[in-house]
Amino acid sequence: MKTQNQRAWWFVTPVLLLVAFNALIPMMTVVNYSVQETFGDNLFFWQGLDWFEQVLTSERFHNALGRQFLFTFLILIIEVPLGIAIALSMPKKGPWVPFCLVTMALPMLIPWNVVGAMWNIFTLPDIGLLGYFMNHTLGLSYDMTQDPFAAWVTIIVMDVWHWTSLVVLLAYAGLVSIPNAYYQAAEIDGASNWAVFRFIQLPKMKTVLTIAILLRFMDSFNIYTEPFVLTGGGPGNSTTLLSIDLVKIALGQFDLGPAAAMSLIYFAITLFVSWLFYTLMTLNDNKN
Amino acid sequence: MRLKSLVPALYILFLMLPIYWLVAMSFKTTNEILAGFSLFPQTWTFENYTEILTDPTWYWGYINSIIYVTMNTVISVMVALPAAYAFSRYSFVGDKQLFFWLLTNRMAPAAVFALPFFQLYSAVGLFDTHLAVALAHCLFNIPLAVWILEGFMSGVPKELDETAYVDGYSFPRFFVTIFLPAIKSGVGVAAFFCFMFSWVEMLLSKTLTAVEAKPIAAVMTRTASSAGYELGLLAAAGTLTIIPGAIVIYFVRNYIAKGFALGRV
Amino acid sequence: MAQITLSNLRHSYSPNPSGDADYALKKIDLTWNDGGAYALLGPSGCGKSTLLNIISGLLVPSEGKILFDDQDVTSLPPAQRNIAQVFQFPVIYDTMTVYDNLAFPLRNRGRDEATVKERVTAIAEMLEVTDMLNTRAANLSPDNKQKISMGRGLVRQDVNVVMFDEPLTVIDPHLKWKLRSKLKELHQRVKATMIYVTHDQTEALTFADQVVVMQEGEIVQIGTPVELFERPAHTFVGHFIGSPGMNVLPCDVRDGGAFFGDELIRLEGPVQSNSDGAAEIGIRPEFVSVSGNGSGLDAKVRKVADVGRHKVVEAMAGDRRIHAILEGDAPNAGDSIKLAFKQSQTRLYKDGWLASTPGEGVQ
Numbered sequence: 001m002k003t004q005n006q007r008a009w010w011f012v013t014p015v016l017l018l019v020a021f022n023a024l025i026p027m028m029t030v031v032n033y034s035v036q037e038t039f040g041d042n043l044f045f046w047q048g049l050d051w052f053e054q055v056l057t058s059e060r061f062h063n064a065l066g067r068q069f070l071f072t073f074l075i076l077i078i079e080v081p082l083g084i085a086i087a088l089s090m091p092k093k094g095p096w097v098p099f100c101l102v103t104m105a106l107p108m109l110i111p112w113n114v115v116g117a118m119w120n121i122f123t124l125p126d127i128g129l130l131g132y133f134m135n136h137t138l139g140l141s142y143d144m145t146q147d148p149f150a151a152w153v154t155i156i157v158m159d160v161w162h163w164t165s166l167v168v169l170l171a172y173a174g175l176v177s178i179p180n181a182y183y184q185a186a187e188i189d190g191a192s193n194w195a196v197f198r199f200i201q202l203p204k205m206k207t208v209l210t211i212a213i214l215l216r217f218m219d220s221f222n223i224y225t226e227p228f229v230l231t232g233g234g235p236g237n238s239t240t241l242l243s244i245d246l247v248k249i250a251l252g253q254f255d256l257g258p259a260a261a262m263s264l265i266y267f268a269i270t271l272f273v274s275w276l277f278y279t280l281m282t283l284n285d286n287k288n
Numbered sequence: 289m290r291l292k293s294l295v296p297a298l299y300i301l302f303l304m305l306p307i308y309w310l311v312a313m314s315f316k317t318t319n320e321i322l323a324g325f326s327l328f329p330q331t332w333t334f335e336n337y338t339e340i341l342t343d344p345t346w347y348w349g350y351i352n353s354i355i356y357v358t359m360n361t362v363i364s365v366m367v368a369l370p371a372a373y374a375f376s377r378y379s380f381v382g383d384k385q386l387f388f389w390l391l392t393n394r395m396a397p398a399a400v401f402a403l404p405f406f407q408l409y410s411a412v413g414l415f416d417t418h419l420a421v422a423l424a425h426c427l428f429n430i431p432l433a434v435w436i437l438e439g440f441m442s443g444v445p446k447e448l449d450e451t452a453y454v455d456g457y458s459f460p461r462f463f464v465t466i467f468l469p470a471i472k473s474g475v476g477v478a479a480f481f482c483f484m485f486s487w488v489e490m491l492l493s494k495t496l497t498a499v500e501a502k503p504i505a506a507v508m509t510r511t512a513s514s515a516g517y518e519l520g521l522l523a524a525a526g527t528l529t530i531i532p533g534a535i536v537i538y539f540v541r542n543y544i545a546k547g548f549a550l551g552r553v
Numbered sequence: 554m555a556q557i558t559l560s561n562l563r564h565s566y567s568p569n570p571s572g573d574a575d576y577a578l579k580k581i582d583l584t585w586n587d588g589g590a591y592a593l594l595g596p597s598g599c600g601k602s603t604l605l606n607i608i609s610g611l612l613v614p615s616e617g618k619i620l621f622d623d624q625d626v627t628s629l630p631p632a633q634r635n636i637a638q639v640f641q642f643p644v645i646y647d648t649m650t651v652y653d654n655l656a657f658p659l660r661n662r663g664r665d666e667a668t669v670k671e672r673v674t675a676i677a678e679m680l681e682v683t684d685m686l687n688t689r690a691a692n693l694s695p696d697n698k699q700k701i702s703m704g705r706g707l708v709r710q711d712v713n714v715v716m717f718d719e720p721l722t723v724i725d726p727h728l729k730w731k732l733r734s735k736l737k738e739l740h741q742r743v744k745a746t747m748i749y750v751t752h753d754q755t756e757a758l759t760f761a762d763q764v765v766v767m768q769e770g771e772i773v774q775i776g777t778p779v780e781l782f783e784r785p786a787h788t789f790v791g792h793f794i795g796s797p798g799m800n801v802l803p804c805d806v807r808d809g810g811a812f813f814g815d816e817l818i819r820l821e822g823p824v825q826s827n828s829d830g831a832a833e834i835g836i837r838p839e840f841v842s843v844s845g846n847g848s849g850l851d852a853k854v855r856k857v858a859d860v861g862r863h864k865v866v867e868a869m870a871g872d873r874r875i876h877a878i879l880e881g882d883a884p885n886a887g888d889s890i891k892l893a894f895k896q897s898q899t900r901l902y903k904d905g906w907l908a909s910t911p912g913e914g915v916q
Contacts, residue, residue, distance in 0.1 A: 002379040011374035012386065014367040015430055022427040023393050026404030089295035098541045102534075103300050106307070109533025113490045113505045114526040121313055121523060122306040129309040132325045161303060168299075184611050185644040189705060190632040190661035199646045199657075222397035225490050229509075243399035247491075250403050263400040270395045 033260035051261035061262060063237070064245040065269075071241055072220045075159045080213060082160070083167025087175055088201070090168075101172075104165040116229025119158045144231060148238035155227045155239055162226065163216060170212040174205035210281045214274060221270050242266055307530070313523035321519050336524035349504035350528065352418065353487065356501065359422035361482040364429040365437075365475060372437035373463070377446065387438075390431040398491045401427070406495050416498045424496055425486045432485065433478040440474025441467075473543050480540050487533060504529055555621040555713045557585040557608065557746065562617035564603055570615070577603045579770040581617070585714070585748065590740045592761035593750045596793070600770040601750045605716050608748070609638045621713050637706030638716045642723055643698035647691040651682060654690045655704045662709075676708045679739060696728045703736070707743055714746040721756065733759060754794050758782075766790050782837075784900070786907050791835050797865060797876045800841065801902070802834045811901055814871060816850055819896045822912030825903070833902040838865065840895035841877035843884060849891035850875075854884050868892060 034051055055061050090100055107115070125131040125143045134142035144151040178200065186196045224243035227233070233240035233248070240248070246266065250259035313321065314336055315329040340346040374380070375387055405424055406415070414420040448470060452462040468475065490505035497503060508525050562581040570576055577600045585591060593601045606612040608619065610631035619627050626634050637658075646654050655673045664672075677683045680700045685693065690701060699720060706715045717736070721729045737760060740747050749760050757764050758778040766774045766781065766789075774786040785791035791799030804811045804818065806828050811818050818834055843866060852868040852875065864883040868875050868890060875892060884890050901909035 002377060004380070005378040006380050008374035008378035008380040008383070011370040011378075015371040015390070015434060016386070018363075018367060018423070018426050019390060019393055019430055022401075022405075022424060023396070025408050026401050029404040029407060030400065086295055086299050089292045091293070091296075100296055100300065102537055102541050103303060104296075105537050106530070106534060107303055109484055109488065109530070109537055110526075111488045111490055111505050111529050113508060114529050117508065117522055117526055118306050118310045121519060122309045127321060127325050129305060129327075136325070161306065164299075165303070179642065179644075181640040181642055181644050184606075184609075184631075185638070185640060185702070185705075187611065188609060188631045188636065188638050189658040191657070192661070195661065199648060203646075203648045218395045222395075222399070224397070224399050243397050246397070246399045247402065250399075256403070259403075263397075267396055267400055270397065271392055274395055 030260045030263050033256045034264055035257075037257055051257045052265065055258055055261045055265060060245070061265075064240055064242050067238075067240065068221060068242040071155070071159075071223075072217060074156050075163070075220050076213065076216060078156070078160050079164045079167050079216060080209070083164050083212070084171050084205070084209075086164070086168045087171035088197070090172055092176060101169065104168055107162050108165055112225035113229050115158065115162055116226045119154065119161075119226075119230050123154055144235075146235060148235055151231050151235060151239050155230060158226060158230060159220065159223070163219070166215065167209075167212045170208040171205050174208040175201060178204045206281075210278070213281075214278065217277065218270060218274060221273070310523050310530075311527050313519060314527045316520055318518065318520050333520075336520045337528075339521060340524055340528065346504075346507060346525065349502060349507035352497070352501050353493075353503040353505070354532065356418040356421040356425070356493065356503070357483055357486040359418060360425045360429060360486040361479050363422060364426055364433045364482045365479050368430055368433035368437055368478065369468075369475075372434045372441055373467075375434065375438045376441035377449070387434075390434055394428050394431045396427070398428075398489065402491055402495045405492060409496055415496060416500045418501045420496045421493045421501060421503070422486075424492045425489060429482040429485055433482055436478045436481060437471070437474055440471045440477070444470050476540060476543055480536065480543075483536055484533070555624075555746075556587045557714060558618075558620040559583045559604075559608070560618045560620065562604075562607065562614050562619070564600075564607060564612065564614045564616075576615075577770055578607075578614070581772060583765070583772060583775070585746055587746055588744050589746055590737075590760060590762045591746070591748045592757035592764045593748060593767065594752070594754060594757040594764055594793070595767035596752055599767045601767050602718060603770075604767070605638070605718055605748065605750050608714065609636050609716055610634045635709070635711060635713050636716065637709065637712045637714075638718065639699070639702050639706050639720045641719045643695060643702045645690040645693070645698050645701050647689075649690055650687055651677075651690050651693070651701055652686040654701050655686075655708050658705055658709055672708050672710065676704045679707075679742065680704050680735070696724050696732060699724060699732065700735075703739075707739060707745070710743075712745055714748060717747065717749045719751050720749075721751075721753075729756075736760060754796075758794070766793065768793075783898070784907065785835065788833060788835060788902050788905050791837070795837060795839075797838055799835050799837050800875050802836075802870075802873055802875070804832055804834045804901075806830060806832050806901070813850070813873075818894065818899060820899050820901050820909050821897050822910050824901050825908045825910075828901065828903050828908050832908065833905075835900045835902050836894045837898060838876040838878040840898040841875065842893045842895070843868075843877055843879060844891050844893065845884070845888075847891050847893070849893035852890055852892050854886050854888045854890060856886050857883050 035048060036046060091097055110118070120128075122128050123131045123142075123144055125135050131142060134140045141147075142150050144154045182200050182204075183196065186200055191199070222243060223241060224247065227239055227241060228244050228247075231239045233244045246259060246262055249255050249262065312327075312329055315332050315334070316326070317331060317333045317335065320326060320330055375383060401424075409415045409420045409424070414423070444467070448466065449462065452466050457466065490503065493503045494506040494509070497506065504525065508522060559581050562578055562583075563576055564578040565576045567575050573579055581604065593604065595601050603612065607614050610626070610629055610633075613628060617627075618625055621634065631638075646657060649657070652673055655676055656669045659669045659672060673686075674683070677686055680703065682697065682700055682704070685697065690698065693701065703717075703720070706712070706717075721732060724732060733756060736747075736749075749757065751757050758781075762777065763775060764778060764781055765772055768787075768789050774781060774790045776784075776786075781790055781794050785794065785799060788799070788801050791801065802813050802818075804813045806812075806824065809824070811820055811824070811832065811834055813834060820834075850870045852870040855867045855869050855874070857867070858865045862880075864879050866877045866879055866883055868877065870892065877892065897911070900907060
């Protein structure tokens with residue numbers, strides 16, 4: 001049991017102040033913009049909820065949101081099973097373990113714009129390793145600056161390259177915490193490999209997998225830099241995800257009102273989906 | 289068994305290919321790059337690296353990044369420690385709501401905050417300082433640090449605290465000499481994550497700086513746009529940004545397996 | 554159900570063992586009779602868990618064979634040996650109900666649901682967990698979890714052997730005796746061979762009909778609890794079983810008699826030939842008597858401990874410590890006393906092994 005202690009507030013005050021400074025003031029700015037119209041010169045007019053209505057009914061927003069959900073959905077259904085599969089086939093101990101972990105974690109420590117630039121260089125049709133291989137060795141026509149499908153495949157593969165390791169490392173951490181006796185007992189009980197996975201490994205990985213999926217959902221839903229550097233949202237608008245569109249509206253067109261309204265809707269969607277997912281994942285724990 | 293070890297091997301190969309290409313590119317001359325495809329550099333050149341390491345705009349980009357990342361890591365962990373302790377040990381009015389609110393800030397898209405941050409930090413006169421970036425990154429790193437540390441601290445039995453008080457330790461002394469050593473791997477993991485997310489983030493760091501505190505990421509975009517197609521230089525700059533991460537991860541390699549469970553297994 | 558024979562078993566964890574020290578099991582020849590209740594007793598690291606894992610098939614021995622009746626199972630995996638094992642820490646499948654946990658080994662072997670239901674119900678009744686069958690196993694207390702692990706071991710009717718690897722380690726002391734007597738009762742009801750591994754002599758002696766004592770990868774004695782107590786085949790067994798353990802005194806064997814210093818000690822019977830020279834006398838504290846004057850060894854009382862039903866006297870004969878267990882009155886610390894050994898229980902050990910046989914006392 002935790003002790004009741006109101007003085008604990010003193011312990012959280014520094015965190016509260018710093019995060020509030022960074023979160024509340026900008027958030028208020030955003031809210032402020034979202035209900036006003038400006039024609040420059042710091043003159044603002046009350047606009048009510050018009051911007052929200054405009055954003056919510058605009059096809060452009062619907063399309064960006066649709067692309068965003070498609071992107072997040074695709075990377076989740078690829079990265080999570082792939083990450084689990086790799087974690088399952090990794091050695092449990094031995095000299096190869098640190099090697100695997102270090103090399104696998106490396107992509108996550110590369111600045112996001114470098115990730116974009118690296119994949120750009122990697123996929124250049126004539127001088128990139130992948131581009132050359134696709135075009136000249138396999139004889140396919142691959143150019144992600146021209147072909148939306150190629151652009152999509154590339155940003156998906158880039159994200160899989162960038163973040164699958166997060167799932168691998170979390171799942172692996174869950175796996176190594178399973179005592180050997182569980183495997184021995186299952187062997188004696190005559191359990192198949194599938195049963196071992198379904199009834200021992202998966203339940204023990206549940207917590208870390210929940211964390212992994214949540215983190216991957218939030219981060220992929222907010223993704224900006226990597227696809228921006230790689231495709232710039234193109235060709236056309238085919239890879240313009242929510243954040244890219246938002247920055248285009250806010251900093252490119254300087255439509256602050258709609259951008260702010262979109263920001264709030266965007267944030268609300270992220271929050272709601274995270275909450276929904278978390279509730280669903282922990283629902284079972286509270287039974288019995 | 290053979291087949292099984294093929295899976296991680298292939299995965300690592302997949303991870304290494306783009307990195308290899310970046311590194312290979314950085315040792316090629318511009319002529320060779322533009323001439324066409326070559327799997328290995330035909331004539332090795334260190335020109336790209338020499339340029340970066342002798343041009344202050346370039347190497348100050350690295351120094352700036354390292355300065356604000358270090359500042360952010362220290363600030364985040366320092367303020368997260370007492371807060372995480374409070375969350376793991378005490379219940380107080382609004383604790384759950386506060387914890388949840390902290391975590392929601394991790395969900396906020398950086399793009400949402402780019403413009404307001406610019407205005408806020410300009411208004412308080414911190415624009416284009418290392419501190420501005422370090423503080424801005426606190427938005428997502430402090431919640432993460434609190435959350436990781438809370439996980440590790442909850443794994444330490446409460447009896448440890450009680451024994452220390454019975455033995456006559458004051459709270460600060462107990463915290464520093466007994467409690468911190470007990471969760472030192474947690475502190476390492478939290479610091480690692482703060483370093484990682486501050487080092488790789490670029491939208492905010494680019495927005496909040498102009499000249500004085502310009503991060504390497506922003507220097508790179510300038511090169512890419514203004515000087516046109518200096519791929520070799522860009523590749524060399526990119527290669528150099530991988531090195532700090534590689535060093536940090538090498539130091540924590542033995543904690544990764546357990547640490548990535550964030551104290552929650 | 555089968556008789557289990559271990560023949561010439563050796564096991565080393567290193568791939569290229571260079572000497573006896575590299576072997577976790579040195580040389581094991583042993584037969585477990587069908588339906589017996591056995592305990593495998595020894596200190597930590599004596600190789601008992603290794604032996605258990607070899608029988609269950611989790612380990613393949615470096616040398617030697619394991620036979621179930623006449624079938625050589627040495628290289629068969631655990632699932633094909635038809636055995637059951639209960640581990641030190643309760644292993645339960647968290648996401649399943651208690652019922653599904655108990656049904657798991659049967660379902661994996663493709664039994665039909667009617668049989669499963671019948672067996673699970675029967676086992677649940679024996680273990681007194683019927684009212685928990687529909688709860689999630691993750692929510693049980695440790696002793697109930699361990700009961701479910703045992704249940705999974707017992708649920709298959711045809712198992713060759715059920716093995717327990719220190720199953721009571723994580724159980725609260727006041728629940729230990731309950732589970733222990735439950736096990737004993739279960740053995741009588743299901744009549745399967747059971748092997749119980751432990752380092753706790755009380756657990757071993759109360760559970761088993763036959764106790765196998767191991768030390769450093771070797772079996773030092775197999776016997777009933779009474780035999781182990783009365784005629785330890787090795788001084789190690791004497792030390793390990795009993796509280797306090799057997800007194801072991803250095804002696805010199807000459808002219809067919811054993812001398813402790815200058816004192817002739819009367820042994821239970823004749824000693825093996827060529828025992829002359831340095832040897833050891835073993836006598837349990839229970840068979841040492843104390844008198845103020847009379848015949849016996851001169852000794853001085855160092856301390857007396859009252860352990861409830863009896864008192865433990867610790868006396869020094871020269872520089873040798875001798876324990877005696879006394880009922881009723883005991884001398885005080887510092888008293889000079891005489892110690893006498895009950896002749897029929899005084900044994901001679903040569904190089905650690907028993908070297909005297911019961912019979913007419915020798916001079």
